[in-house]
Amino acid sequence: MMIELASEPFLALASGVVAAGLIVHAVLVRRRAPAPVDAAEAVGTCRLMLGLVRNMQQHRGMSSAWLAGDAGFGPRMDARRRDITDLFVRLEQALESEYVRACPYPEQAAFEELRQQWQALVDGLAQRSAEDSITRHSFLIATVLDWLSGYGEARLAPLVQGSGTAAGVRSYTHRLPAVTEALGQARAIGSSVAARKGCSPVARVRLLFLIARAEALVAQSTRDPAVAGEAAVRDRARHCVAEMARVVRADMLMRAGVTVSADDYFALATQTIDAVFAWIEACGGALLQAETRAHPRAAPTSRLELGA
Template sequence: MEAIASSIGLLAAAGTALGWAQGRERSARRARRHLSLDAVRQGIALMTVMQQHRGMAAALLSGDTGFAVRLADKQREVEGRLAELGACFARVPALAAGGRRLEAIRAAWTQLCQEVRGYTAEQSFAVHTALVQQVLYLLGDIGERGGLLEARSPAVAALAEVLLLRLPLLAESIGQARALGTGFAAQGRCGAVGRIRLSLLERRIGECLAGLGVVLDSPSLVAPAQRCRQQVWHLSASIEADLIGVERITLAPDAYFRCATEAIDACLALWQAAEQVTRRALP
């Protein structure tokens, strides 16, 4: 009897230890996901200011000198965002491997700042866009290494896809349209090739917006989703009427830049709302 009691006691102790270990693992996984969401948020902020720098550089290099001071201020803001993202990586050991991509982005950004005034508007657009693409890849790295894509719940998995892929792609497509359109507005003309490029971007923006899907029908996302759609539709109408549909562009570069920025801001507001829903849904 004593042997049986002893065995039962050992089994109970083992079960308690196993339960404690499993609980600790779940807690660590949950903390890693939340910290990774913090890093994704900082990555989105970095992408946003790089996009703004691209648009300002497009206007400046196309002849609008009013963007010169704003460009220098934006460069300092990007450097601050890079530092904040690096601090997020330091808090999450699982993201360490992605640090190499972050350092490559930092080095490429330093080179861009040193050379941007010597670029043509087209060269600036290409270099900026390649750099923003690396930030998009970095967001995917964070999501994968941080466990955000491991959710068993279909709803959480769909939200993670919206946060890591769909909304960033929509914002980047609008960002490209902002940079090109601001440059064309500064030049006062678009040209046949420019019309084609803007038309393709406008189509991609529409596809990205449609791709957000039924995930955004969540009651807490309906209002920011509708606001996002309205601002994106407003931008598309401006692209059609003020850039593509006229021979001589009379819309001021700063006015178009603001219109596109309002659309991006609406995307970011939707992203922030979706992030909060995701945080609450994480097991």
């Protein structure tokens, strides 16, 4: 009897502890349960990643010319760094709900590592060669492009299934961004070549490869009706890529030598890349419109813009 009486308070206490534990567990589960992503949020996050890519690409091209001896690019690099810092903050905020998922794109640790690598690149830029700067920039940009591709496949593609434009997600988050990166590397290498007024055999081969790759990717994207976007935007991008290819082949790689200035080449390449980013934005808008038609709902009240 004494054992039974003694056990009653213990059982009551144990029951209370178990109940409290279940309540705490339920609260934690609710806190960590990721909210569903809608198409507007997914495209908004993609736009921020694209903005980070775009500004890093510009900084890479500017730093190449600067390291090759054109000091005029210094202030413009500073402006890009401020934009990139702002985009890191905005993207971090957009990814808060992503980090609680089982397979986040990207993982929080990877995001912090990239931010630290970017700062290390900026801090040591003056001690690097133009070639080393291009390599290090390209590695960081490739990381963000991988995030964009994975995020698009995991978060955006399921939202547009059945709307007739699911195939466009790959071009929006992978193929057309790859065009900008091929052109971005060509801008960086070409800016260094133009600043030095000389093209090494290695730079020549690399420029020819990058221009050919950009042309091939543009042709593939143009043939896909799901990602064609508005005809005017698409056609302008195609025209700009063709003109940049002509300048590279005729004004940088001919026997006459380099006949274009670093400023003029950088401006032309940037205009071309901007045209491709406009095409990407049109594709993102088309995906949103198609998803809205397939699943009507109240229109979003805000929009995350692509980084400048």
